[in-house]
Amino acid sequence: MQQELVERARRGDHDAFASLAAAAIFRLDAAARLILRDPDQAKDAVQETLVRAWRDLPTLRSSARFDAWLHRLLYRACIDEARRLRRHRLDVDLTPIDHPAFDDETAAMADRDQLERGFSRLEPEARALIVLHHYLDLPLPEVAIALEIPLGTAKSRLHRALQVMRAALDADARPRAELAEGRLA
Amino acid sequence: MTLNDGFDRTVSEWLDELAGRGAPAYLDEVLARTIRTRQRPAWSSLERWLPVAITFRARTAPMPRPLWALILIAVLAVAAALLVLAGVGQRRLPHFGTAANGGIAFVDGGDLKVAGPDGSTNRSLISLPAGAGAMSYSPDGTRLVYRTNEAAPSIIVVDADGTHATSVASGASVAADGPITWSPDSRRLAFTGLINGRANVVLVNADGSRLAPLGQAAGLQLRERSHPAWSPDGQWISFFTPEAQGYVGLYVVHPDGTDEQRLSTSPINPDILEMSWAPDPSQRRLAYVSGGFVKMFDLATSKETSVGTGFWATWSSDASHISWLSGGTQVARVDDILAGNARSIHPFAQWTGYCQEHPELAGKAICSPAQWSPDSVWVYGPDIAGKSIVLAKADGSQPARTIALDHPINVADLSGWAVAWQPVAP
Numbered sequence: 262m263q264q265e266l267v268e269r270a271r272r273g274d275h276d277a278f279a280s281l282a283a284a285a286i287f288r289l290d291a292a293a294r295l296i297l298r299d300p301d302q303a304k305d306a307v308q309e310t311l312v313r314a315w316r317d318l319p320t321l322r323s324s325a326r327f328d329a330w331l332h333r334l335l336y337r338a339c340i341d342e343a344r345r346l347r348r349h350r351l352d353v354d355l356t357p358i359d360h361p362a363f364d365d366e367t368a369a370m371a372d373r374d375q376l377e378r379g380f381s382r383l384e385p386e387a388r389a390l391i392v393l394h395h396y397l398d399l400p401l402p403e404v405a406i407a408l409e410i411p412l413g414t415a416k417s418r419l420h421r422a423l424q425v426m427r428a429a430l431d432a433d434a435r436p437r438a439e440l441a442e443g444r445l446a
Numbered sequence: 447m448t449l450n451d452g453f454d455r456t457v458s459e460w461l462d463e464l465a466g467r468g469a470p471a472y473l474d475e476v477l478a479r480t481i482r483t484r485q486r487p488a489w490s491s492l493e494r495w496l497p498v499a500i501t502f503r504a505r506t507a508p509m510p511r512p513l514w515a516l517i518l519i520a521v522l523a524v525a526a527a528l529l530v531l532a533g534v535g536q537r538r539l540p541h542f543g544t545a546a547n548g549g550i551a552f553v554d555g556g557d558l559k560v561a562g563p564d565g566s567t568n569r570s571l572i573s574l575p576a577g578a579g580a581m582s583y584s585p586d587g588t589r590l591v592y593r594t595n596e597a598a599p600s601i602i603v604v605d606a607d608g609t610h611a612t613s614v615a616s617g618a619s620v621a622a623d624g625p626i627t628w629s630p631d632s633r634r635l636a637f638t639g640l641i642n643g644r645a646n647v648v649l650v651n652a653d654g655s656r657l658a659p660l661g662q663a664a665g666l667q668l669r670e671r672s673h674p675a676w677s678p679d680g681q682w683i684s685f686f687t688p689e690a691q692g693y694v695g696l697y698v699v700h701p702d703g704t705d706e707q708r709l710s711t712s713p714i715n716p717d718i719l720e721m722s723w724a725p726d727p728s729q730r731r732l733a734y735v736s737g738g739f740v741k742m743f744d745l746a747t748s749k750e751t752s753v754g755t756g757f758w759a760t761w762s763s764d765a766s767h768i769s770w771l772s773g774g775t776q777v778a779r780v781d782d783i784l785a786g787n788a789r790s791i792h793p794f795a796q797w798t799g800y801c802q803e804h805p806e807l808a809g810k811a812i813c814s815p816a817q818w819s820p821d822s823v824w825v826y827g828p829d830i831a832g833k834s835i836v837l838a839k840a841d842g843s844q845p846a847r848t849i850a851l852d853h854p855i856n857v858a859d860l861s862g863w864a865v866a867w868q869p870v871a872p
Binding site for chain 2: 272273274275276278279282283286287290291292294295304307308311312315316317318319320373376377391392395396398423426427
């Protein structure tokens with residue numbers, strides 16, 4: 262069904278493209294928000310992705326590759342958007358916060374905060390790698406193609422990116438454990 | 447949370463939670479943008495021609511400089527060879543610029559004939575049992591298009607030497623009526639057809655492929671459209687569409703059916719529907735007729751300028767002059783008209799009333815829109831008595847001269863008669 266829509270859209274059928282866009286826009290928007298951490302920027306990136314997709318669709322060689330191709334366009338649009346933002350805004354480093362008392366629920370929330378912190382410390386390229394693999398569930402070879410990097414590079418970058426997130430969680434978990442043991446009290 | 451086990455799953459779940467649910471609200475906004483965006487042709491992508499492995503590698507791993515240089519040299523050599531080959535076969539015209547005068551093609555009885563630029567000799571190209579109308583040369587001068595004069599007419603494209611006739615559209619509903627306009631690159635044609643009983647602009651490639659109503663692929667709203675004219679920059683097709691109180695509006699749309707717009711002209715009286723673009727793409731100017739006045743509309747400024755009373759407006763090939771019929775054929779400089787101090791010239795004998803009332807002007811005046819030679823020096827058309835083709839210098843500096851017709855024509859009905867002057871490279 263999707264391939265038929267892609268074929269029609271490639272031949273200039275805008276209604277077919279509208280169906281494809283409607284089916285894809287949620288996951289594109291979500292992925293872009295995760296990569297860019299800014300809903301307005303994400304919207305711009307998704308718009309750019311879909312406009313480019315429509316414009317360049319006749320050049321797509323295989324309709325079966327539509328999703329992979331769309332992800333590549335999204336990645337490029339996100340990176341362009343991130344670079345544009347870098348030129349206009351200084352990112353502010355988050356200062357480590359004080360750690361209050363912890364129960365299981367607040368500990369889970371704190372974990373999410375630390376994941377968020379670790380994730381935010383990553384470059385958009387690394388965030389894209391994680392989002393494509395862990396949120397969109399693309400296999401690594403597909404991620405490598407979308408990011409236009411060799412598979413080996415994708416593997417090593419993903420490993421490093423996850424290490425950064427894990428390190429953030431480790432670092433923030435350490436004082437919490439020490440607090441629980443009374444060493445910092 | 448365990449930090450060492452299942453971290454990948456934790457990240458996935460966290461991302462899923464962070465992404466949230468619900469579709470964003472800007473889909474319509476995106477689609478409004480895409481529908482205004484023209485699609486790239488398929489051939490324009492490297493990946494259509496080379497294996498993905500190569501294009502992918504090219505993006506990810508820079509090639510050594512010598513290899514790049516060799517590829518660049520090879521591409522340039524191929525391009526140069528193609529240019530040479532193209533030049534050997536035929537000298538094609540640029541899309542705009544002064545052309546030289548080639549032969550004059552015209553219908554004479556059952557034949558399509560061609561006379562030399564001086565009108566001195568003529569020869570038959572092909573037989574036309576059903577006559578021909580709406581004839582014109584492609585902008586590059588290599589082909590002719592005309593409509594046969596039959597109950598179920600056909601639109602025929604033929605090489606300039608009369609060979610390789612191709613029917614690109616046929617049937618009363620498809621090849622209905624009105625002018626046939628070439629795209630500036632000489633590859634496509636637009637004309638008025640009847641789609642589901644309603645006039646609509648139809649596009650077709652000059653080889654007969656891709657016959658389709660204007661904007662079909664883009665989902666352009668179906669409504670009546672007629673009298674298409676292709677802008678000289680190839681970016682727009684203009685047409686008329688009926689509006690309230692019996693008037694028509696003048697519209698433009700991209701050839702792919704996107705970005706349809708109504709030009710801000712006054713309502714146009716549909717008694718005489720004619721429209722033509724100034725051939726100079728830098729001018730973006732249209733001439734049309736409304737309420738007995740010839741008018742020009744400048745797309746850049748949306749300014750409407752009255753040329754004068756009359757009709758049958760035509761542009762010189764270099765867009766410097768415009769002609770129209772009022773007391774005979776008049777010619778004026780466009781710049782003078784825009785400046786408000788136009789002085790018109792009558793290159794042919796002056797007359798008023800009906801063509802048939804002036805047999806004494808045979809060979810001295812025309813009874814049709816004045817057509818222009820490719821070099822913009824001459825204006826010409828069928829003799830007011832239907833016995834010849836009359837040519838005169840547009841500046842009125844020489845008396846008219848004629849190309850005799852073996853078979854006289856009825857100037858009140860020129861549907862099966864036509865004349866066109868071939869542009870050739872200077």
